[in-house]
Amino acid sequence: ALEELDLPALRGLWGPGSWGEFQARLEAELPKEKAQALLQGYRARFSSPALAYGALETDRILLCPSLKAARLQAPHAPAYAYLFTYRVPGLGGLGAFHGLELAPLFGHLRVPPFLPLFLTQEAYEGARRLGERMRRYWTSFAKEGEPRGWPRWPLYREGYLLLLDEPPGLLPDPYEERCGVLEALGLL
Structure with missing residues (x-):
């Protein structure tokens, strides 16, 4: 177009x-x-x-x-690294653009400027689940010095990054x- x-x-x-x-x-x-x-x-x-x-x-x-x-x-x-690869269902062509991780992380799925991205139930639920997982990692890291969750977030020296997506996973460095x-x- x-x-x-x-x-x-x-x-x-x-x-x-x-x-x-x-x-x-x-x-x-x-x-x-x-x-x-x-x-x-x-x-x-x-x-x-x-x-x-x-x-x-x-x-x-x-x-x-x-x-x-x-x-x-x-x-x-200790050093940890992640790669955010979540693509909004129905809007996959946008990719996992810089800043998109903020909506799930802070739970701002139904507020501007993110609202149009998460209007479908599928998009909203996937991002909501991912956001809950992200907040567990971040808060346990702040509280205990280690990001806890599933999958286990490996130390960077172990040769893997945490893949933040729905579902989550591990990615070889x-x-x-x-x-x-x-x-x-x-x-x-």
Whole structure:
């Protein structure tokens, strides 16, 4: 639908439309050799330049710096990491966007700006259950120094992240796969 509107400025919000544009965006802020290495690494993982660029920005700005901090902290003190992957049923195309975890965590499912996301019973109940689980982890961590719940939230040094979704789970540490090229290029 957006493509039909022929609004180039808005289309740019969805990510580059070609691999050449992907590379041009990177070369606008990075040395050419680093831009080319990122292009090669992300092109190998994604068929779409827009999806690759979205993943790169997520990795570069949110995921990898957080995981690097956990890696640096883990030898010195207990460190825990999670990945919030919950997608609102019926609105899965939105993904598990930054800030979405706040609605279940604080129980703000029926208040603006989150209200439109949780109008269906399925969306509301799934997020409500996830929120209860999240609050158990957070409050036990604050009270006892260890996040308690099911599944057990492992220490980061054990090689797993807690997957906050419905249902929850554990995820092998994705640092090498998702952050290795950024680390090798000195971008973390």
